[in-house]
Amino acid sequence: MDIRYSAEEIAFRDELRDWLSEVLPTLGDPPASDDWTARREWDTGWQRMLYDAGYAGINWPSEFGGRGSTPTEHLIFLEETTRMGAPYVGMNFVGQLHAGPTLILEATPEQRARHLPAMLKGEEVWCQGFSEPNAGSDLASLSTRAIRDGDHYVVTGQKIWTSFGHVADYCELLVRTDQEAPKHRGITWLICPMDLPGIEVRPITTVAGSSEFCEVFFDEVRIPVENRVGDENDGWRVAMVTFSFERGTAFISELLGTMNHLSEMADIARSISRNGSTAWDDDEIRREIGRLQAEYDALWALTKRVVSQAQRTGMPGPGGSVFKLYYADVKKRMADLAHRMLEREALVFGDEAGDEQTGGDMVASRLYVLSLSIAAGTSEIQRNIIGERILGLPKER
Amino acid sequence: MDFELSDDQVALCDGIWDLCQGRFDIDTVRGLADCGGVDRRLWGELADTGVFSLLVPEDQGGVGLGWAEAGLVFEQLGRALVPGPLVGTVLAAGVVDDAVVGLIERPIGPALVEYPDVIDALLVLDEDGVWRVDAADLSVEAAHSVDPLTPVGRVAVLPQGKQVAETHGWANRAVFLSSALQVGVATGARELAVAYAQERQQFGKPIGQFQAVKHKCADMYSREEVARAALYYAGCVMDSSEQGDISRAVSGARILAAEAADHNGKDCVQVHGGMGFTWEIDAHLYLKRAWALTPCFGSLDEHAERIANMVGADRLGLGASLG
Numbered sequence: 001m002d003i004r005y006s007a008e009e010i011a012f013r014d015e016l017r018d019w020l021s022e023v024l025p026t027l028g029d030p031p032a033s034d035d036w037t038a039r040r041e042w043d044t045g046w047q048r049m050l051y052d053a054g055y056a057g058i059n060w061p062s063e064f065g066g067r068g069s070t071p072t073e074h075l076i077f078l079e080e081t082t083r084m085g086a087p088y089v090g091m092n093f094v095g096q097l098h099a100g101p102t103l104i105l106e107a108t109p110e111q112r113a114r115h116l117p118a119m120l121k122g123e124e125v126w127c128q129g130f131s132e133p134n135a136g137s138d139l140a141s142l143s144t145r146a147i148r149d150g151d152h153y154v155v156t157g158q159k160i161w162t163s164f165g166h167v168a169d170y171c172e173l174l175v176r177t178d179q180e181a182p183k184h185r186g187i188t189w190l191i192c193p194m195d196l197p198g199i200e201v202r203p204i205t206t207v208a209g210s211s212e213f214c215e216v217f218f219d220e221v222r223i224p225v226e227n228r229v230g231d232e233n234d235g236w237r238v239a240m241v242t243f244s245f246e247r248g249t250a251f252i253s254e255l256l257g258t259m260n261h262l263s264e265m266a267d268i269a270r271s272i273s274r275n276g277s278t279a280w281d282d283d284e285i286r287r288e289i290g291r292l293q294a295e296y297d298a299l300w301a302l303t304k305r306v307v308s309q310a311q312r313t314g315m316p317g318p319g320g321s322v323f324k325l326y327y328a329d330v331k332k333r334m335a336d337l338a339h340r341m342l343e344r345e346a347l348v349f350g351d352e353a354g355d356e357q358t359g360g361d362m363v364a365s366r367l368y369v370l371s372l373s374i375a376a377g378t379s380e381i382q383r384n385i386i387g388e389r390i391l392g393l394p395k396e397r
Numbered sequence: 398m399d400f401e402l403s404d405d406q407v408a409l410c411d412g413i414w415d416l417c418q419g420r421f422d423i424d425t426v427r428g429l430a431d432c433g434g435v436d437r438r439l440w441g442e443l444a445d446t447g448v449f450s451l452l453v454p455e456d457q458g459g460v461g462l463g464w465a466e467a468g469l470v471f472e473q474l475g476r477a478l479v480p481g482p483l484v485g486t487v488l489a490a491g492v493v494d495d496a497v498v499g500l501i502e503r504p505i506g507p508a509l510v511e512y513p514d515v516i517d518a519l520l521v522l523d524e525d526g527v528w529r530v531d532a533a534d535l536s537v538e539a540a541h542s543v544d545p546l547t548p549v550g551r552v553a554v555l556p557q558g559k560q561v562a563e564t565h566g567w568a569n570r571a572v573f574l575s576s577a578l579q580v581g582v583a584t585g586a587r588e589l590a591v592a593y594a595q596e597r598q599q600f601g602k603p604i605g606q607f608q609a610v611k612h613k614c615a616d617m618y619s620r621e622e623v624a625r626a627a628l629y630y631a632g633c634v635m636d637s638s639e640q641g642d643i644s645r646a647v648s649g650a651r652i653l654a655a656e657a658a659d660h661n662g663k664d665c666v667q668v669h670g671g672m673g674f675t676w677e678i679d680a681h682l683y684l685k686r687a688w689a690l691t692p693c694f695g696s697l698d699e700h701a702e703r704i705a706n707m708v709g710a711d712r713l714g715l716g717a718s719l720g
Binding site: 001002003004005006009072075262263264266267270283286287288289290291293294295297298299301302304305307308309311312319322325326380382383384386387388390391392393394395396 | 398399400401402403406465591594595602603605606607608611612614615616618619620622623624626627629630632633634637640645646648649650652653698700701702703704705706707708709
């Protein structure tokens, strides 16, 4: 049990810091959140810079163009980029953390050669076509149908919660290829180019008023059979291979950003007037800040345990589900605390993100956190996973 | 970085857990309520195993392990509900020669002293030092303890005693070890609840098949794992203080461990239904131990305050881990 970074890990960190302090000042201001063309340029431009500097695909094996870093180096990468304010993975998320790793494990040499280098260079943006209106937590019941017609699958159906669907080049798509088989055994994983005829993408407006994700409609879309990854009807297994990766590292940057935000909240509490003193002099507010910090420190320690397990075994430990479940609740409490501090100022969004004094950031955050216990497996599904796979309690069905 | 247990640490945990199961099965533990919480023969076995000399350097006859390992050992003792003044006796090793040693923060008024009938000496911590009071010099009035395995007595006036150590660091060490016991208590309560949920049948099914019960068990496990991470982090920081702030790490571990033990104790009672409210079922023993361990060396609110006062001081709130 050693939480210290090794000499090699520190050397990796120092080199990364040097590079970041050199390039970050050249980036300019990030684009407005609703300017999707500019956002794509920003996210893919950053990916290209990572590629040129040798940091793209940090955790991908080197034979597939990645850096082949250890899980701990990956953690350090996320820690340092967040600490120094580098761009987030953004719309490269699915390609870098899900579709890419899936192709590495399951795709043909031709498919890998076609897509992996492009993902690493920021030349391809990917989205995920898994969930459907009637297949959410029960994902395996998905019904988007693919019928074989010569060298093509003809796909008809609807996907939902597809982040960046309106700017993506490719979609990792789960379709039903066997109507008769048990639900987990009739699914196939396809690479779907998003510019094929018959695809319609409609952005969904969230409770926060933004449109991060989309519905995607497929009307007899012809996808070449050579775009299939893995065997026909083996797509459920192909998709599950990388799900644990998603839970293992997806929230590291966000946790670190949240800890930074809590420090800002403490500063704001010290500056907000309240009953002749400041919000900081309210015992309940001050103690809740202390408790939240204790919980974030613990979640950061838990992250290091999960990463250490991944380093030893090659797979993230079950702590990923624990992390996601616990983090969603803590972050909701933090958003509620911000609103106790802001009082009537909590009625208005700020002029722009980061306008903490008027609480613009915090008002948007209180809405955003509602998604944390839903996206990437609801908290109820995480509890089933913990109860059944870790504690060995009997399955409901 | 390798923030997982080493092979030696796993062996240490297994060894202590085997000892607990062999010598401190739950019937034996319950029986200790009749002898003030400590049986000298069993206590001697803990001493012979090295439990009390864990932190004493090898050249002084101890085991020479670090705080991280001490935390692991105490976690297993808590999981088995081993009673007795474990924290005081470990911290007293190498300081005083007594075999069974209590530890208390000097109160302004009367004191509630734990295990009054079995301690040889009481170490009293105050701003000026750590003081040894001979048990024979304590005038103890009986009190009815909420935890049958943590007997307490009232002492109207604590004698000043003889100084045996400087104060610095003692409170953090006591809170750390006590938090380790609580992580173990949280684990034991969760294990008992899960075992019952697997075996108890209602509506023709094991109750653990129902999400209402399954999800409660999952929450118990989550609390325990997050508290364990905080505890292990605190142990690493105590062993090498450049890894973070000791007070912040220890206060964090205390808050999370105390709440995990309390909530898991209550959930363990709830999962057992009516039987959980009986003396016969062990659920209450975990909850009561959770409660008995919390009020020492600062309330949870005080620990939260201590952390709050460090928030904002460093931008990312990550302490020295960012170098």
